[in-house]
Amino acid sequence: MNFQDEIQRRRTFAIISHPDAGKTTLTEKLLLFGGAIHVAGAVKSNKIKKTATSDWMEIEKQRGISVATSVMGFDYKDYKINILDTPGHQDFAEDTFRTLTAVDSVIIVIDAAKGVEAQTRKLMEVCRMRKTPVIVFVNKMDREGKDPFDLLDEIEAELNIHVRPLSWPINIGQRFKGVYNLFDQKLDLYTPSKQTITQSIAFDDIHHPDLEKHIGTDDSIKLREDLTLIEGVYSAFDTHPYLAGEVAPVFFGSALNNFGVKELLDCFVQIAPSPRPVHAIEREVWPEEESFTGFVFKIHANMDPNHRSCIAFVKICSGKFERNVNYKHVRYNKLLRFSSPTAFMAQKKEVVDEAYPGDIIGLPDTGNFKIGDSLTSGEDIHFKGLPSFSPEMFKYIENADPMKAKQLNKGIDQLMDEGVAQLFIHQNNGRKIIGTVGQLQFEVIQYRLLHEYGAQSKWEPKSHYKACWIESDDKDELENFRRRKFQYMALDKDGRDVFLADSSYILQMAQNDFKHIRFHFSSEF
Numbered sequence: 226m227n228f229q230d231e232i233q234r235r236r237t238f239a240i241i242s243h244p245d246a247g248k249t250t251l252t253e254k255l256l257l258f259g260g261a262i263h264v265a266g267a268v269k270s271n272k273i274k275k276t277a278t279s280d281w282m283e284i285e286k287q288r289g290i291s292v293a294t295s296v297m298g299f300d301y302k303d304y305k306i307n308i309l310d311t312p313g314h315q316d317f318a319e320d321t322f323r324t325l326t327a328v329d330s331v332i333i334v335i336d337a338a339k340g341v342e343a344q345t346r347k348l349m350e351v352c353r354m355r356k357t358p359v360i361v362f363v364n365k366m367d368r369e370g371k372d373p374f375d376l377l378d379e380i381e382a383e384l385n386i387h388v389r390p391l392s393w394p395i396n397i398g399q400r401f402k403g404v405y406n407l408f409d410q411k412l413d414l415y416t417p418s419k420q421t422i423t424q425s426i427a428f429d430d431i432h433h434p435d436l437e438k439h440i441g442t443d444d445s446i447k448l449r450e451d452l453t454l455i456e457g458v459y460s461a462f463d464t465h466p467y468l469a470g471e472v473a474p475v476f477f478g479s480a481l482n483n484f485g486v487k488e489l490l491d492c493f494v495q496i497a498p499s500p501r502p503v504h505a506i507e508r509e510v511w512p513e514e515e516s517f518t519g520f521v522f523k524i525h526a527n528m529d530p531n532h533r534s535c536i537a538f539v540k541i542c543s544g545k546f547e548r549n550v551n552y553k554h555v556r557y558n559k560l561l562r563f564s565s566p567t568a569f570m571a572q573k574k575e576v577v578d579e580a581y582p583g584d585i586i587g588l589p590d591t592g593n594f595k596i597g598d599s600l601t602s603g604e605d606i607h608f609k610g611l612p613s614f615s616p617e618m619f620k621y622i623e624n625a626d627p628m629k630a631k632q633l634n635k636g637i638d639q640l641m642d643e644g645v646a647q648l649f650i651h652q653n654n655g656r657k658i659i660g661t662v663g664q665l666q667f668e669v670i671q672y673r674l675l676h677e678y679g680a681q682s683k684w685e686p687k688s689h690y691k692a693c694w695i696e697s698d699d700k701d702e703l704e705n706f707r708r709r710k711f712q713y714m715a716l717d718k719d720g721r722d723v724f725l726a727d728s729s730y731i732l733q734m735a736q737n738d739f740k741h742i743r744f745h746f747s748s749e750f
C-alpha cells in the first residue's frame with residue numbers, strides 16, 4: 226500500500242462522555258467488531274470510582290491499565306482505526322483535553338435518560354475550539370429515556386452544535402423495537418440479547434406496507450410521522466458541515482446490547498476524516514508531506530518507581546516515522562534515535578518499524594520529553610493547540626522535609642512536565658502554587674512525590690476562583706495592571722503572566738478597571 230493510501234485509511238478518534246454514559250461499553254463493542262478482542266469484558270473500565278479516592282492500589286492499578294488501553298489500534302474492513310482512550314474520572318479532565326488535540330474526530334456518548342451532562346458539555350467546548358468533527362451516539366435506548374426530539378433539541382442547545390439524526394429509534398425502553406437507519410436506508414430491528422447481530426432489512430421506502438409487518442401499525446404510523454418531521458426540520462445530511470465541526474450526525478442504540486454499534490462504526494469509517502492538517506506556529510503541516518513531524522501529547526510515568534522511565538505518546542502529523550532513524554527534538558535542538566518505538570494494537574504494545582500520520586507511537590523516555598514537544602526530520606516546528614485551562618482548585622505546595630528540597634523540586638518539575646497538574650509561581654513571594662481540576666490530583670501528586678522521589682510535601686489551601694492569562698495591545702495599561710495587582714500575579718510554566726483572581730467579584734472589578742486588558746481562561750487564545 227502506498228503512503229497516500231496508508232494515510233487515507235486511518236481514523237484516529239476519541240470516545241468521550243460523562244462518566245457512566247457507556248464509553249467503556251461502546252469501546253469494547255467496537256473492539257469486538259474489529260476482532261481486536263474476542264470476549265466481552267476484556268476492556269477494563271478505565272475508571273477510578275469516587276469511593277476509591279484514597280485507595281492507592283487502585284490508582285496504581287489504574288495507571289497500569291491506562292497504559293495498556295491508552296491507544297487501541299485495530300483494522301476494520303480496509304480501515305486502520307486508532308481509538309484514544311480518555312480518563313473516566315473528571316478530576317483528570319486536563320488529560321482528556323490534551324488527548325483531544327491528538328484526534329481527528331470524536332464520538333460523544335450520551336445517556337438517553339440523562340441527556341447532556343456536565344462533563345460532556347465541557348469536553349464539547351474543547352471540540353468546538355478545535356472544530357473537531359463529532360458524531361453523537363445516544364446510548365441506553367433499551368431503558369426508559371427522554372423523547373428523542375427533546376434530546377436532539379437539548380444536544381443542540383447544550384452542546385451548541387447543529388444535529389442531524391442518521392438513525393431514528395422505534396420506541397424506547399421496554400417497547401424499543403430498533404431504529405430506522407437513515408444513512409443506509411435500512412430497518413435495523415433490535416434483538417435484546419448481548420453479542421447478537423442486528424436483524425437488518427434494506428428498506429428504502431418507508432411508506433411500503435411491509436413496514437407494518439415488521440414493527441406493527443402504531444409504530445409504523447409514528448415512525449412515518451417522525452421521519453417526515455425530521456426531513457422537514459433538519460437539512461439533508463452533508464459531510465462538509467460535519468467535517469467543519471458545524472453539524473453532528475446522531476445515532477441511537479444500546480452499547481450494552483450491541484445494538485446500533487455496527488451501524489455507527491460503518492458510517493463512521495465512511496464519513497469521519499482521515500488525518501487532518503495540523504497547525505504549527507510556523508505553518509500548517511499536512512499529513513501527506515514527506516518529512517516526518519509529530520508531537521508529544523501525553524507522558525506516562527512507568528509503574529516501576531525505581532526506574533524513572535516514561536512512555537511519551539507521539540501523534541504523527543506528517544511523513545513516515547521509522548525505527549532507528551535520527552529525529553530532531555526541537556526544544557533541545559538535538560538528534561534522538563529510537564530503537565524500540567511501540568505501537569498499540571489490540572491492547573498490546575509491540576515494537577514497530579514504521580508508523581504513519583494518524584498513528585500514535587509510544588517512545589520509551591528517561592525524561593527528555595515534555596507535553597507539547599515536537600519531533601521532526603529536521604525542521605523547527607512548534608505545534609499549537611495544547612492549551613492549559615484554568616484550574617478549578619489551587620494549593621501552595623510546601624516542603625515537609627528540609628533535607629529533601631532538591632528531590633521535591635525535581636519531582637514537581639517532572640510531574641508538571643508529565644502534565645499531572647499546573648504549576649504557577651507567585652510573583653510576590655516566589656511560592657509554588659499547584660492548580661488542579663479536582664482533589665484527587667492533589668492526592669496523586671503527594672503520593673507520587675513521596676514514592677517516586679522520596680519527597681515529603683504538604684498542602685496549604687489557597688482559595689482562588691480562576692487563573693486568567695492576560696493580554697493587551699496597550700502596553701502601559703498591562704504594566705500598570707501588573708503593578709497594581711502584584712499580589713495576584715503569578716507566572717505559568719512558560720513564564721507567562723497569569724492573574725489569579727480570588728473571586729468572581731475580584732475578576733469583575735479588574736475587568737471594569739482595566740478595559741483594555743483581555744482575560745482568558747485558557748492559555749491559548
Ligand code: G4P
Pocket residue numbers: 242243244245246247248249250251270272313364365366367368478479480481482
Ligand atoms: P463509562 O465508561 O462511560 O463510565 O460507562 P460504562 O461503559 O462503564 O457503562 C456504565 C454503566 O452503564 C454500566 O453498568 C454499563 O453496563 C451500563 N450500560 C452501558 N451501555 C448500556 C446500554 O446500552 N443499556 C443499558 N441498560 N446499560 C448500559 P454498571 O452497572 O455501572 O457496570 P457493570 O457492572 O455492568 O459493568
